[in-house]
Amino acid sequence: MPKHVQACKKLMNSKKSPSLVYWLGNSLYLNITNRCSNKCYFCIRRFKDGIGSFKLKLDREPSSNEVISELQNVINMKNWSEIVFCGFGEPMERLDCILEICRWIRRYYGKVTSVRIDTNGHGFLLNRGREVVKELEEAGVDKISVSLNAHDEETYRQVCRPAFDDAFESILEFIEKAKEVLTVEITAVTIPEVDMEKVMEIARKMGVKFRARRYISCFW
Numbered sequence: 001m002p003k004h005v006q007a008c009k010k011l012m013n014s015k016k017s018p019s020l021v022y023w024l025g026n027s028l029y030l031n032i033t034n035r036c037s038n039k040c041y042f043c044i045r046r047f048k049d050g051i052g053s054f055k056l057k058l059d060r061e062p063s064s065n066e067v068i069s070e071l072q073n074v075i076n077m078k079n080w081s082e083i084v085f086c087g088f089g090e091p092m093e094r095l096d097c098i099l100e101i102c103r104w105i106r107r108y109y110g111k112v113t114s115v116r117i118d119t120n121g122h123g124f125l126l127n128r129g130r131e132v133v134k135e136l137e138e139a140g141v142d143k144i145s146v147s148l149n150a151h152d153e154e155t156y157r158q159v160c161r162p163a164f165d166d167a168f169e170s171i172l173e174f175i176e177k178a179k180e181v182l183t184v185e186i187t188a189v190t191i192p193e194v195d196m197e198k199v200m201e202i203a204r205k206m207g208v209k210f211r212a213r214r215y216i217s218c219f220w
Contacts, residue, residue: 020062020070022054028080030101031087032067033094034058037122039161040149042191042215045088056088064100071101075109082143086118095127099139106140116143121171125164133177143183145211146175150188151198159193175206185209 022029034045034057050056083105085091085098092098102115123132136144150156153168164170178184186203188194190212203210 016055018058019050019054019056020067021074022051022056023074023080024052026078026081028071028074028083029087030067030071030083030085030091031056031058031089032085032091032097032101033061033087033089035061035093036090036120037093037126037163037167038090038120039163041159041161042189050088058088061094064097067097067101068104071105075112080112082114082116083112084116084118086116090120090122090126091117092119092123092126092132095123095130095132095135098141099135102136102139102141114143115141116145117141118145119147120160120162121146121148121174122162122164122167123174125167125170133174133181136178137181141182143185144178145185145187146171146178147213148186148188148199148202149191149194151195151202155193155195159191172202172206175208179206179208185211187211187213189213190215 018031020031022031036043044051045057085101098117105112105115117136148156148171149160150158150168156162156168160167162168175184175186186199186206186208187210188196188199190196196212200210
């Protein structure tokens with residue numbers, strides 16, 4: 001394990017209650033799980049309890065109704081540009097929860113312009129036998145941001161340490177399926193192991209957008 005990660009893990013954060021809903025700028029985020037099928041060495045949750053003033057490490061997984069209840073308290077605070085399923089875990093670990101909450105959003109808050117999922121792309125592996133993309137589209141999801149974080153399978157295994165042997169290829173398959181009906185972007189964190197030019201080329205060949213994400217160090 002890199003020395004900077006070991007040091008970061010020693011840092012302590014406040015003991016405030018975990019947030020199921022939090023916000024950054026004009027985006028409203030939903031923190032529905034801390035489970036993840038990756039163990040990325042660079043993941044911020046390895047050395048932080050949250051982001052900004054929000055604690056995102058959950059004591060337990062909330063029900064859909066609990067998330068909706070907290071969402072109701074803040075959804076009218078401003079005209080949010082988007083609602084994003086993104087917390088300290090992989091949202092696709094809880095597909096049914098996503099679908100239920102998204103249907104509620106679309107039913108009662110049609111003014112929300114976009115519902116996005118930030119995902120590691122393991123949707124097919126975590127929900128085998130289901131028509132994941134179709135279910136997301138029908139529930140009202142319109143954007144997917146996939147954290148590829150590698151330019152090939154070997155690098156992916158090295159930096160993301162997935163629970164599945166065939167994860168990298170499955171992610172590419174997920175992107176191909178999703179782009180048919182949803183707006184899709186590929187992202188990658190700017191870490192030394194990743195050749196960003198090659199990730200950009202993958203995105204170009206697949207016909208989706210690319211966005212580089214700055215590596216967030218714990219030392220600030």
